[in-house]
Amino acid sequence: MTEEQTERPADGPRRRDAAATRESLLSAARQLIARDGAGAVSTRDVAAAAGANQALVYRYFGSKEALLIEALAQTEPDRTIADTPLADLPHTLLRRALDPDTPAEVRASSMATLVAGAGTDVVRTIARDRIHAGYTTQLAERLGGEDAALRAELVAALITGINALRTQIGTTAIAAADIDVLATYVDRMAAALLNPPGPTD
Incomplete structure (x- = not known):
């Protein structure tokens, strides 16, 4: 086993994929909120826009409400x-x-x-x-x-x-x-x- 393989966590790529999927869901949620309003956004629509399985919304955020809160909370402060x-x-x-x-x-x-x-x-x-x-x-x-x-x-x-x-x-x-x-x-x-x-x- 090489030194690089020893230092790299076995689940490193998986963690990166999970982080990318999570950010993709947040980005999709923001796009849909901007287009349709938060009240019209569904987890199914968010998942479809992100190209992900709907179950991942609940896996990463727990609920639609938590997804909306995080999607809006992560926007840049308006100066x-x-x-x-x-x-x-x-x-x-x-x-x-x-x-x-x-x-x-x-x-x-x-x-x-x-x-x-x-x-x-x-x-x-x-x-x-x-x-x-x-x-x-x-x-x-x-x-x-x-x-x-x-x-x-x-x-x-x-x-x-x-x-x-x-x-x-x-x-x-x-x-x-x-x-x-x-x-x-x-x-x-x-x-x-x-x-x-x-x-x-």
């Missing part, structure tokens, strides 16, 4: 809210949400995608946690002033609602509108939310 100048934030968020070239990993965890699948407790919890972390906490801290958390969540509602009407429902005017036109209106609507309200008489 848009933290790093974008406030004046540019509304149209930046809108363009990011509506851009068809946005990677599936990002679209899978977008607010509109999560809200669309919020008929299940798991997805509803994920959506609420994402909104709390990104808007209720992070954006609210940047906004300051009266009702900062409420104003931040209203920004989330504005972007999410437009995204849902355009991409998931397909309403006539919003679906047909040029993104630049939408961005102009979004900036106008969001301006009142981004600036602290002045004193009332």
Whole structure:
């Protein structure tokens, strides 16, 4: 037996294959979530998209819910809210949400995608946690002033609602509108939310 054979675990290739299959299932789940929404994703569809046996979903994740949680939890943290100048934030968020070239990993965890699948407790919890972390906490801290958390969540509602009407429902005017036109209106609507309200008489 050679030194290389002695040092290499007997199940090394098997472990690598298992890791690759597991990542393939996660990637397939993200693609399907981005396309159909989390509520519509089934373990059968995920397995078929990954070219794997459905039983492997339960072997590696235990349940559909655990697969969804891990698929969404592994997406890269979104620094848009933290790093974008406030004046540019509304149209930046809108363009990011509506851009068809946005990677599936990002679209899978977008607010509109999560809200669309919020008929299940798991997805509803994920959506609420994402909104709390990104808007209720992070954006609210940047906004300051009266009702900062409420104003931040209203920004989330504005972007999410437009995204849902355009991409998931397909309403006539919003679906047909040029993104630049939408961005102009979004900036106008969001301006009142981004600036602290002045004193009332």
